[in-house]
Amino acid sequence: MQPSFSKQSVSKNQFFLHKLVKGSLATYEVKGCTLEIVTDRDRLIFPYEAYNQLHFEIQKAIQAENNDLFLYVSDWMGEGRHIVHFSDQGVNPIQVVNGLIDFLVIDEYLYMLFDEEGLFDENADNQLNYYSENAVVRMKPHDQRIEKVFPESYTHSIVDAETFCYDGQDELFIYYYADDGEERCLMYNLRSQKMKEYKLSNVGWSRASCIDGQFTYTTNNTELLKFDRDMMLRQSYPIFNENTLSIHATGGYQDIAIMVNDKACYLLDK
Numbered sequence: 001m002q003p004s005f006s007k008q009s010v011s012k013n014q015f016f017l018h019k020l021v022k023g024s025l026a027t028y029e030v031k032g033c034t035l036e037i038v039t040d041r042d043r044l045i046f047p048y049e050a051y052n053q054l055h056f057e058i059q060k061a062i063q064a065e066n067n068d069l070f071l072y073v074s075d076w077m078g079e080g081r082h083i084v085h086f087s088d089q090g091v092n093p094i095q096v097v098n099g100l101i102d103f104l105v106i107d108e109y110l111y112m113l114f115d116e117e118g119l120f121d122e123n124a125d126n127q128l129n130y131y132s133e134n135a136v137v138r139m140k141p142h143d144q145r146i147e148k149v150f151p152e153s154y155t156h157s158i159v160d161a162e163t164f165c166y167d168g169q170d171e172l173f174i175y176y177y178a179d180d181g182e183e184r185c186l187m188y189n190l191r192s193q194k195m196k197e198y199k200l201s202n203v204g205w206s207r208a209s210c211i212d213g214q215f216t217y218t219t220n221n222t223e224l225l226k227f228d229r230d231m232m233l234r235q236s237y238p239i240f241n242e243n244t245l246s247i248h249a250t251g252g253y254q255d256i257a258i259m260v261n262d263k264a265c266y267l268l269d270k
Contacts, residue, residue, distance in 0.1 A: 005239065005258070005266040015058045016250060016257035016265055020065055020168055023255045025265060030054045035086060037069060044069060046086040053077055056084075060250045064105045070141075072096070072103060083110065085141045092141055102163050104252050106190070109138040111149065113161050113174070135161045136174065151193050158186070162206040165216065165252050173216055175206040185216075185231050198231035208251035208258075210268070217268065219249055219256055224268070239266075 008025060017026040017039060026039045030048060037044040044067060059072040059081075069086040076082035081096035083103060094110070102113040114135050135158040136149040157179040164174040174186045183203050188195045204220035211217075216227045219239065226235040239258075248259045258266040 004269050006269050008265045008267065010259065010263055010265050013055070015061050016255075016259070016267075018060070018062045018250065018252055018255060018257075020166075020253050023063070023253070023257070026061070028056070028058075037063075046088070047090050048086075049090070051077065051091060059248075060103065060252075062103075062105045062252070065107075068105075068141075070103070070105055070110065072100075083112075085110075094139075094141060094144060101161060102252070104164065104166050106166055108140055110141050111136060111138045111164075111166075111172075113164050115161050135176065136164070136172075149190075150188070150195075154195070163209045163218065163251065165209040165211050167211045168253065171211075173209060173211065175200075175203075175209055175218060185227075187231075200231065201233075207247070208249035208256050210251040210254055210256045212254050217251075217256060219251075219258070221247075224256075 010025070011027070013029060014025055014027045017023050017037070024039045024041065026037050029036050033047060033049045035046045035048040044063070046069060053076070056071060057074040059074055061072070062070045064070065071084045071086070072081070073084055074081050076084060076093055081100070083094045083096060085092040085094060099114040100112055101115040104111045134148055134150070137146050138149050139146050158174070158176045159179045160177040162175040164172055166172055170189050170191045172188045172190060174188065176184060176186065178184050183200045185198045185200055186195055187198070203218065203225060206218040206220055209216060209218040214229055215234070218225050222238055223236055224239050225233060228234055246261050250257055256268040260266065
């Protein structure tokens with residue numbers, strides 16, 4: 001059966017909220033000293049006393065398993081891009097440095113993926129820019145101490161990362177361009193630190209990816225691609241015309257959500 005997309009209209013202050021198991025559209029509203037997040041299943045309320053920003057340009061949103069909220073916003077308090085962590089303890093803004101292209105929340109860690117700009121920024125050796133030439137790093141949000149993810153023995157060359165996703169157990173799938181110009185996928189086991197690299201063909205720049213059961217999905221400007229766990233391409237079919245639509249795609253767990261002109265959200269039905 002060929003996957004398809006379901007379409008939902010998007011209203012003001014509405015965004016897609018990713019979760020480890022099946023996300024949904026959500027609406028945010030600042031009410032006095034609280035931030036309220038409402039979905040068709042949940043209402044989350046967070047303290048918001050110290051800030052007065054009422055509207056956010058949300059690039060990606062994740063609800064963690066403990067119900068903490070992470071918003072990647074481009075306009076936090078007039079200071080540019082931040083991942084803002086909301087919890088029962090309050091608001092914890094995390095400054096975003098050059099080249100952050102995607103993030104995930106796995107267990108107690110915030111995982112961050114950097115593209116070529118982040119890897120080779122002129123200030124890449126500065127602590128603010130985390131670790132020079134490390135495409136994936138992680139931190140515990142409250143102490144914000146950066147850790148490398150890959151072991152020192154890691155020899156694969158991630159030159160320009162695109163997106164990554166998590167299977168809910170142990171595996172990260174990282175889509176990237178290598179130093180030979182080929183697009184690849186690195187399957188990395190967070191527990192065993194074992195890794196396996198797959199060469200991909202004719203994918204094009206991957207905007208978002210997700211995993212559901214034995215299949216992974218990624219989308220570029222015009223197609224949805226379905227791979228098995230050996231990264232063999234099983235299906236490819238057109239979804240949008242890049243010349244006529246402005247799209248913003250996010251993924252990371254079991255969903256790919258594509259916002260079109262900020263007016264409609266297309267969700268992958270698998």
